[in-house]
Amino acid sequence: MAGRHFDVLIIGGGNAGVSLAARLHRYGVKDVAVVEPEDHHLYQPLFSHIAGGRAKASEAIRPQRSVMPRGVEWIRDGAVDIDPAGNTVSLASGGQLGFGHLVVCPGLQLDWDKIPGLAEAVHSPFGASHYEFSLAPKAWTLLSGLKAGTAVFTMPSGPIKCGGAAQKPMYLACDYWREQGVLQDIRVVMVQPSHTVFGVPGVDDELNRKIAQYGIELRCNSEVTSVDAAGQTARIRDNGTGATEELRYDVLNAVPPQSAPDWLKDTELPALGDSGGFVEVDPETLRHVRFPNIWSLGDAAATTNSKSGGALRKQTSVLAKNLVAARQGKPLPEKYNGYSVCPFTVSRSTVVFAEFDDQYRPMPTIPKVPTWKESRTSWVVDRDIFPRVYWNLILKGRA
Numbered sequence: 001m002a003g004r005h006f007d008v009l010i011i012g013g014g015n016a017g018v019s020l021a022a023r024l025h026r027y028g029v030k031d032v033a034v035v036e037p038e039d040h041h042l043y044q045p046l047f048s049h050i051a052g053g054r055a056k057a058s059e060a061i062r063p064q065r066s067v068m069p070r071g072v073e074w075i076r077d078g079a080v081d082i083d084p085a086g087n088t089v090s091l092a093s094g095g096q097l098g099f100g101h102l103v104v105c106p107g108l109q110l111d112w113d114k115i116p117g118l119a120e121a122v123h124s125p126f127g128a129s130h131y132e133f134s135l136a137p138k139a140w141t142l143l144s145g146l147k148a149g150t151a152v153f154t155m156p157s158g159p160i161k162c163g164g165a166a167q168k169p170m171y172l173a174c175d176y177w178r179e180q181g182v183l184q185d186i187r188v189v190m191v192q193p194s195h196t197v198f199g200v201p202g203v204d205d206e207l208n209r210k211i212a213q214y215g216i217e218l219r220c221n222s223e224v225t226s227v228d229a230a231g232q233t234a235r236i237r238d239n240g241t242g243a244t245e246e247l248r249y250d251v252l253n254a255v256p257p258q259s260a261p262d263w264l265k266d267t268e269l270p271a272l273g274d275s276g277g278f279v280e281v282d283p284e285t286l287r288h289v290r291f292p293n294i295w296s297l298g299d300a301a302a303t304t305n306s307k308s309g310g311a312l313r314k315q316t317s318v319l320a321k322n323l324v325a326a327r328q329g330k331p332l333p334e335k336y337n338g339y340s341v342c343p344f345t346v347s348r349s350t351v352v353f354a355e356f357d358d359q360y361r362p363m364p365t366i367p368k369v370p371t372w373k374e375s376r377t378s379w380v381v382d383r384d385i386f387p388r389v390y391w392n393l394i395l396k397g398r399a
């Protein structure tokens with residue numbers, strides 16, 4: 001591998017990397033390679049449905065080879081360092097690759113160790129996490145098996161993948177418990193750092209209505225600081241008052257803190273002082289602010305939006321057009337507007353569809369349709385149509 005050079009090298013063959021590679025190839029950039037160590041590709045939005053008993057794990061995974069665009073080279077290796085001055089990427093196998101342009105999109109790492117006891121808890125018989133593919137089916141086994149007791153759902157502070165996704169299995173489980181006639185025997189607690197249930201007007205009203213309907217205890221402005229797995233107890237801190245509380249659980253579904261991969265934090269690409277380690281791009285053009293032939297999009301980019309696949313779908317189109325223009329020495333034509341999306345599965349057959357900008361102001365795709373209202377149609381779109389659009393259009397650079 002040593003010494004190979006690509007016009008465009010992409011680090012990460014996830015949602016961003018594959019869809020961007022396909023789009024660039026379609027736009028006539030022929031010498032594109034994707035560095036991706038995993039032999040499988042995951043559609044992460046279905047993890048919530050798996051944890052809520054509404055999808056099979058097999059629906060969220062495909063061989064990486066099957067999604068790699070034709071004409072794009074897949075380098076099955078991991079990036080471990082980037083030299084922006086030398087235009088090279090070092091690989092885990094020891095090789096080096098040269099690039100004309102580099103796009104950095106290795107997603108986020110799950111920082112289990114940032115909360116003492118959390119890793120042990122989600123691997124114990126009473127804990128799970130739908131943020132880990134291997135643990136999502138376990139979440140449903142535990143949630144569906146609960147007939148009485150306390151179920152605790154948690155979201156950490158800091159940027160995470162699809163912030164609202166922390167709540168999704170909770171609503172799916174509550175609706176299941178309601179169907180089974182046991183909801184009144186289960187204390188459901190949601191612990192999250194934000195000041196309101198999500199932050200988008202209208203969406204909050206709908207979510208609060210469902211929370212009241214299911215009798216959920218919503219702990220805003222709060223987070224888990226440690227977990228005693230053996231004692232099935234989570235320590236919760238109210239970030240407003242500083243008060244702490246020990247919460248005993250029968251089932252814990254936890255979302256871990258997240259940040260850019262450690263090796264990326266150690267490169268020159270993040271801004272000085274950015275502990276999250278995200279790639280310092282112009283949030284509109286997605287071009288690095290200091291290295292003009294380096295770009296980033298998706299979860300690892302230091303953009304201002306809420307991180308989601310829906311956000312990066314818009315970013316992919318912007319970045320591809322800007323990169324093509326930059327290669328031709330032209331001004332960058334496109335700007336990303338901070339759009340993001342979160343479909344809340346508020347029951348086993350309805351969704352509240354939040355579309356918003358980077359200030360959490362509503363940003364509906366179809367302005368006159370109230371998609372933030374609980375709806376059966378939105379469920380069909382999220383559960384049945386989006387996965388097909390993802391595998392057949394988004395990953396092919398066509399949506």
Ligand SMILES: Cc1cc2nc3c(=O)[nH]c(=O)nc-3n(C[C@H](O)[C@H](O)[C@H](O)COP(=O)(O)OP(=O)(O)OC[C@H]3O[C@@H](n4cnc5c(N)ncnc54)[C@H](O)[C@@H]3O)c2cc1C
Binds near residue numbers: 014036077298
């Ligand atoms: C539970 C859950 C629910 C979600 N629900 C939704 C939703 O409903 N709607 C929505 O829009 N979004 C949702 N998302 C978010 C969405 O999945 C992510 O925003 C999206 O996958 C980010 O794409 P990405 O390419 O930046 O990162 P990823 O898709 O995570 O891909 C990163 C890729 O980089 C690879 N990689 C890692 N390290 C290296 C390395 N050193 N070298 C090379 N490659 C590397 C990884 O193997 C991976 O393939 C959800 C996410 C989760 C976890």
